[in-house]
Amino acid sequence: MNNQRRNVLKTGSGAALLSVLAAAGIIKPGMALADWNKAAFDAKSMADTLKAMGVSGTADSKDVQVTGPDIAENGAVVPVGVTSTLPNVTMVAILIEKNPNALTASFTLPAGTEANVQTRVKMGQTSNVYALVKSDGKFFMATKEIKVTLGGCGG
Amino acid sequence: MGNPMKIRAANKDGVTEVKALISHEMETGQRKDAAGAIVPAWFITELVAKHGDKVVLSAEFGTAVSKNPYLAFKFKGGAKGEKVTVSWKDNKGDTRTDEAVIG
Numbered sequence: 698m699n700n701q702r703r704n705v706l707k708t709g710s711g712a713a714l715l716s717v718l719a720a721a722g723i724i725k726p727g728m729a730l731a732d733w734n735k736a737a738f739d740a741k742s743m744a745d746t747l748k749a750m751g752v753s754g755t756a757d758s759k760d761v762q763v764t765g766p767d768i769a770e771n772g773a774v775v776p777v778g779v780t781s782t783l784p785n786v787t788m789v790a791i792l793i794e795k796n797p798n799a800l801t802a803s804f805t806l807p808a809g810t811e812a813n814v815q816t817r818v819k820m821g822q823t824s825n826v827y828a829l830v831k832s833d834g835k836f837f838m839a840t841k842e843i844k845v846t847l848g849g850c851g852g
Numbered sequence: 853m854g855n856p857m858k859i860r861a862a863n864k865d866g867v868t869e870v871k872a873l874i875s876h877e878m879e880t881g882q883r884k885d886a887a888g889a890i891v892p893a894w895f896i897t898e899l900v901a902k903h904g905d906k907v908v909l910s911a912e913f914g915t916a917v918s919k920n921p922y923l924a925f926k927f928k929g930g931a932k933g934e935k936v937t938v939s940w941k942d943n944k945g946d947t948r949t950d951e952a953v954i955g
Contacts, residue, residue, distance in 0.1 A: 733897040738914040774918045793916060797882060801916040810908050810927040811867070817918040819880070 737800050743827070746792060746799045752829065758783065758837035763828045765843050769820065772845040778815035779839075783832035786812035795824035803829075820845045854942075859952035861936040868930030868954055870901060870908075872923045872938050880915040896921065899940040903930055930954050 737749035747755070764778040779789050789812060790803035801818050812830065820826075823844045830837045855875035862869050874896065881893025893915055901909040908927040930936070932954055939949040 733912055738912070776922075778924075796916050797880075798914055798916065801914050803912045804925075805910045807907055807909075809929060810925065813926050814909075815922070815924040817922045819878075819916045819918050 734803075737803075738798055740800065741798060743792060743794055743799050747829075750790070750800070750803070750829075752836050755829065755836040755838045758830070758839060761828050761830045761837050761839035763826055763839050763841040764815070765826060765841060767842075768844045768846065770846050772820040772822070774817050775820050775843060775845070776815065777818050777826060777843075778813070779828040779830070781812035781828075781830045781832070781837075783812065783830060783837060786830055786832045788829075788831035789814055790829040791816070791818065792827040792829060793818065793820055793824050794827065796821050854946065854948045857938060857948070857950040859936065859938055859950055861930070861952045861954040863930050863932055863954050867926050867928055868903070868936070869924065869926045870936055870938075870952075872901070874899075874921045874923070874938075874940060876920060876940070876942065878913075878915070878917055878919045878921060882915075894942065894944060896940045896942045899923070899938065901925070901936065901938045903927065903936050904934060908936075 734750065737746055740746040740749045760783045761779070761781045764780065765776060769775040777791055779791060786806055788803065788805055791801045792799045793801050802816060804814050806812060820843065825840045825842050828839045857875060858873040860871045876896055877894055878896065879891055879894040881890065883891045885891055895915050896913045899911040899913065900907060909925050913921065934954050935951050936954060937949055937951040939947060941947045
């Protein structure tokens with residue numbers, strides 16, 4: 698844990714200061730891992746989300762798999778997993794195209810952790826679910842359509 | 853402080869699989885209550901899992917992670933009797949840490 702960085706955030710005016718530091722090139726984008734990426738989670742569309750995450754030049758890959766049901770009866774609890782056989786995977790993210798905010802969760806994997814995460818997500822409606830994987834500094838994607846018969850927002 | 857998490861960690865052939873079930877409302881901020889007022893968002897934003905002092909997974913969650921989030925992942929290493937800890941922080945600044953012994 699980088700204590701100095703946390704102190705910087707706690708003192709100063711948080712995000713504003715951070716963006717100043719980022720602009721000055723002291724902090725590289727993507728380095729502030731422990732700090733929630735508000736822009737990415739607030740972004741509505743897939744394109745905006747990827748932009749906010751600093752992702753460019755994604756390629757479809759057969760070595761990335763999205764696991765999940767073909768049809769989810771209850772959109773409030775949809776089991777989704779991402780697995781990949783690509784080497785040196787450092788980041789895995791789950792994006793749901795038609796949710797109000799596409800980005801659902803992102804995981805940072807240190808060396809030694811396998812590219813195999815499972816979680817449960819909410820889906821408002823039938824949508825493509827994307828897995829974004831960063832391997833050796835390049836981004837790869839895979840997709841799976843999950844049909845939802847009952848939306849996740851009605852409670 | 854939220855309710856305790858349920859964490860299971862099991863080592864098989866040198867790979868430890870961690871499964872965590874976290875107790876949290878994960879309110880999206882899009883739902884309305886009976887009076888029509890929007891229920892404010894309340895969700896886990898950050899999560900860190902450690903094996904001893906070593907971070908084995910860090911995650912950022914959005915509102916679309918389901919209520920009482922479930923998370924499973926695997927890392928190389930770990931031995932029976934060692935500890936795995938999972939900590940989270942939500943958007944209200946609440947945090948919780950729980951630990952499990954690898955079995």
